[in-house]
Amino acid sequence: MPPLGEGTVRGVNVAYRKGLPGPGPDLVIVGGGTLGLAVAWKAAGAGLSTQVVDPTPGKGASWAAAGMLAPVTEVHYGEERLLRLNLYSSELWPDFAAELEEAAGRPVGYRRSGTLTVARDTDDNAALEELFAFQQRLGLQVERLRARECRSLEPSLAPRVRGGILVPGDHQVDNRALVTALRVAAERAGVRFRPAAATTLLVEGDRVRGVRLDSGEELGCGTLVLAAGSWSGKVRGLPPEAVPPVRPVKGQLLHLRGPADALLATRNIRGLDVYVVNRADGRLVVGASVEERGYDTTMTAGAVLDLLRYAYELLPGVTELEVTELTAGLRPGTPDNAPLIGPAVLEGLVLATGHYRNGVLLTPATAEGIVDLLAGGGLPERFAPFSPRRFTGATVREPIS
Structure with missing residues (x-):
């Protein structure tokens, strides 16, 4: 690994951590629902040192969901682009579930x-x-x-x-078995869990450098993935144009x-x-x-x-x-009922939030896309309509079609 502040790790820019406490992980994920846990598991498998910040991983919207994987049944007028991403993620689910069950050593109730x-x-x-x-x-x-x-x-x-x-x-998964298995698989892959709330993102210039926890501890990192669901817009420290409209x-x-x-x-x-x-x-x-x-x-x-x-x-x-x-x-x-997936307007910040009804369904595709991005391969074109940057300078958008 190059010295801090130089080079990249599998395409992830390693942030300068001047003024922040000690070397941090390559990746910090704020939010431990299905999306955050899946990104953590896959990122650790790709060789990135990863930490998840969440006071109660897996106990938010992911725990309360029903686990329906029904992109065809739940298709809505005006959401054709979202349908394409939903269908793609639906196709990933059988292999994703099988891989996860093997990694965690426990079933996820997929059928x-x-x-x-x-x-x-x-x-x-x-x-x-x-x-x-x-x-x-x-x-x-x-x-x-x-x-x-x-x-x-x-x-x-x-x-x-x-x-x-x-x-x-259409298919389904037991969402509670899913989040449990994701946490086990992530831990086995080397992910470290921080049972704390993220209060403030640490921003220097146009880059996110880390996060402050409710304990007051400051955790520096190379890249931060914000996957805190409906709370994503409540984390302090971001300029107004960078706050996720969730x-x-x-x-x-x-x-x-x-x-x-x-x-x-x-x-x-x-x-x-x-x-x-x-x-x-x-x-x-x-x-x-x-x-x-x-x-x-x-x-x-x-x-x-x-x-x-x-x-x-x-x-x-x-x-x-x-x-x-x-x-x-x-x-x-979100304002257009579509997710926020990909780089934010600040360097070092990636969003995986705003999935509304489709968080569990889009878990495999979102994790795949975010890890491809972190690994330096770029975000696949299928995610372009869901760039967080579509809301920069805008307050109202029409549904994506």
């Missing part, structure tokens, strides 16, 4: 379960017809089903179901449990305002509300009532299941 989106009434059915036409125009693998075909696939569906769209290629979007979810030998459904079931993710062991996740409530994570009776009612209208059997948990998480939203 290709498919998704069945169903209509409760004629209005829903008309909306599904429009969605199906949109998915077909995009060349996606979808199948339109009549009501009886839906119930033939999933006999527990409500009699009122009027039709559906089957996406056989906001929290609250989502409330219910966790239910039924017998493993009598699954309520074998596929993920989705309506226009609810989803039910079915685990192989009988657990179900029902979600999720979408609320602009700042950093509030309290559960509300109204949201619980709505989620149960919507789920009951699709799968009446949910009323017989045990309620095991009520939880709320904060999705990191």
Whole structure:
């Protein structure tokens, strides 16, 4: 390794650490969710000394997620470029999961379960017809089903179901098993964890040189990856033009449990305002509300009532299941609902945040892209629409299309 302040390490600029305490790692990652942990694991595997700063790794939005890997089912109008990245990451998931399970020595609950989106009434059915036409125009693998075909696939569906769209290629992962495995794999790869909160990024001129922790300790580094989810814009020290435009979007979810030998459904079931993710062991996740409530994570009776009612209208059997948990998480939203991936306006700062609904889905692609960048190969062109620099000098943007 060249002396500090000279040369590069696998393409990572080694920052001058004058005025900062001692030699630091090549890479510091602020945020220990699925994205930060995956980047840490892969970066350590590429030979970079890596540290993760997070008071409770894996316990934020990644813990509260449902683990759906459903780029086709969840496609939205005006987000075609994001769809392409989602589809690419979806293709990476089987190998990513297998590699991670081998590295961590534990399962992550990955399986290709498919998704069945169903209509409760004629209005829903008309909306599904429009969605199906949109998915077909995009060349996606979808199948339109009549009501009886839906119930033939999933006999527990409500009699009122009027039709559906089957996406056989959708899959899922147990998000809590995932973050646990990522931490184990990262530790085995040599990543050091700092159980602390990052309060201030240390900036000298036009370069980020490190981070100050809530203990007062200052940690210098060659490159800093900011992957703190909805909190990414709250870290102090950045000039206004460099602050990530990320906001929290609250989502409330219910966790239910039924017998493993009598699954309520074998596929993920989705309506226009609810989803039910079915685990192989009988657990179900029902979600999720979408609320602009700042950093509030309290559960509300109204949201619980709505989620149960919507789920009951699709799968009446949910009323017989045990309620095991009520939880709320904060999705990191951006002005155009697309992620921030790549170099920021300051040297030495890379962003991996703002993934909104797609954090778990985009984990393999984001980790691959960021590590390619850190290793000197540059960020692949597929990430160009999601450059953090698209917001420089702008406050409002249209959705990426």
